[in-house]
Amino acid sequence: MNTAPRLIEVRQNVLKKNDVLARALRQRFRDAGVCVFSLVSSPGAGKTTLLEKTLTELRRRCHVAALVGDLATENDAARLARSEAPVKQIITGTVCHLEAAMVEQALEGWNLEELDCLIIENVGNLVCPSSYDLGEALRIVLMSVTEGEDKPLKYPTIFNTSDVAVITKIDLAEAVEFDLKAAHRSIQSVRPGMQMFEVSAKTGQGMDEWLELLQSRIAETVFRI
Amino acid sequence: MHELSIALSIIEGASSEASRHGDVKVSAVHLKLGPLSGVVKDALLFSFELACEETALEGSRLVIEEVPVLVFCPNCKMERTPPSIQQMCCPVCGEWTPQVVQGHELELVALEICE
Numbered sequence: 001m002n003t004a005p006r007l008i009e010v011r012q013n014v015l016k017k018n019d020v021l022a023r024a025l026r027q028r029f030r031d032a033g034v035c036v037f038s039l040v041s042s043p044g045a046g047k048t049t050l051l052e053k054t055l056t057e058l059r060r061r062c063h064v065a066a067l068v069g070d071l072a073t074e075n076d077a078a079r080l081a082r083s084e085a086p087v088k089q090i091i092t093g094t095v096c097h098l099e100a101a102m103v104e105q106a107l108e109g110w111n112l113e114e115l116d117c118l119i120i121e122n123v124g125n126l127v128c129p130s131s132y133d134l135g136e137a138l139r140i141v142l143m144s145v146t147e148g149e150d151k152p153l154k155y156p157t158i159f160n161t162s163d164v165a166v167i168t169k170i171d172l173a174e175a176v177e178f179d180l181k182a183a184h185r186s187i188q189s190v191r192p193g194m195q196m197f198e199v200s201a202k203t204g205q206g207m208d209e210w211l212e213l214l215q216s217r218i219a220e221t222v223f224r225i
Numbered sequence: 226m227h228e229l230s231i232a233l234s235i236i237e238g239a240s241s242e243a244s245r246h247g248d249v250k251v252s253a254v255h256l257k258l259g260p261l262s263g264v265v266k267d268a269l270l271f272s273f274e275l276a277c278e279e280t281a282l283e284g285s286r287l288v289i290e291e292v293p294v295l296v297f298c299p300n301c302k303m304e305r306t307p308p309s310i311q312q313m314c315c316p317v318c319g320e321w322t323p324q325v326v327q328g329h330e331l332e333l334v335a336l337e338i339c340e
Contacts, residue, residue, distance in 0.1 A: 004339070005252045005253070005337040005338060005339050006337070006338055006339075006340065007335050007336070007337055007338075008242070008246065008335060008336050008338060009334070009335050010238070010239075010242050010333045010334060010335055010336060011332065011333070011334060011335075012238060012242075012332065012333050013331060013332055013333075014231060014234050014235050014238060014256070014331045014332065014333055015231075015234060015331060016238065017234070017237075018234075095227075095230070096226065096227055097227055127226075127227070127263060128226070128227035128263065130263035131227065131231070131262060131263040131264065131331065152311075153311045156261075156310045156311050157260075157261050157262075157263045157310070158263070160261055160310070160313070160325070161261065161263075161329075188321065189311055189312055189313065189314075189321075190310070190311055190312075190313060191313065191323060192313055192314070192321035192322055192323045193321070193323045194323070
């Protein structure tokens with residue numbers, strides 16, 4: 001055995017396996033005419049509440065389904081079932097994020113041709129999900145007014161890798177003295193030009209604009225095929 | 226913390242690449258890491274050591290090259306390093322820009338092998 005080490009070039013993405021799967025999923029979604037959104041946020045930012053209201057509204061206009069990631073419980077799927085849209089829970093066990101393979105597996109038994117829209121709710125976490133492409137068309141990051149205006153500055157990567165920001169629980173803004181302008185500045189500083197929405201799933205404030213965004217993207221996807 | 230999953234992916238990628246070169250021992254794994262990869266260097270180094278145990282890569286080193294973020298400034302028409310990942314703007318003219326040209330890297334660059 002020769003002991004002098006030899007250098008061999010590799011040059012491949014560490015998450016190649018996930019990226020390849022995500023690309024294949026994206027193609028499948030495109031071929032079937034399904035517009036896919038993913039939601040990321042910290043735990044408790046209101047993903048499930050916003051999703052429940054969103055599914056209820058979208059269901060009246062198109063065929064929508066959801067996949068929800070959680071570490072341990074099926075509580076979210078049970079809550080979302082009230083929207084009467086098809087919902088499947090992905091229990092990740094100890095894994096703190098969703099991966100493309102989990103999405104692919106969860107889709108088994110579903111006919112994508114019958115859907116116009118799929119919303120994937122990631123595990124509540126602002127760090128780990130940023131590294132994993134799920135094949136979505138749009139990654140949407142949520143932050144609630146109770147979390148503070150500087151959340152984007154604390155978690156710049158997830159904001160930078162997302163396409164749209166939604167500030168949730170806007171009905172509580174005054175009570176918690178949330179500085180909306182400062183929040184906007186934080187978001188624009190980590191992701192200049194990012195589209196922003198302010199919603200309250202509870203009172204319905206801002207929901208029309210939010211639903212309009214989703215519907216226009218769904219219409220584009222369905223129209224393209 | 227997902228660095229353990231990342232470490233396992235590195236080991237998987239490196240092992241399969243090494244096996245293409247026959248009966249070799251990997252002494253080091255070279256990795257390129259960008260600040261927007263969502264991966265913490267120290268946590269990854271720690272996880273890599275743990276994850277290597279009882280694999281073909283046991284005893285190998287993880288060598289991490291950290292690359293800076295580069296954005297394209299539409300005003301200067303140049304690639305520049307922004308002041309920080311919290312301030313994605315041109316450090317020269319101050320123009321804000323969403324065009325990231327480098328910084329997402331999580332790339333297996335090379336292996337050092339002993340034959």
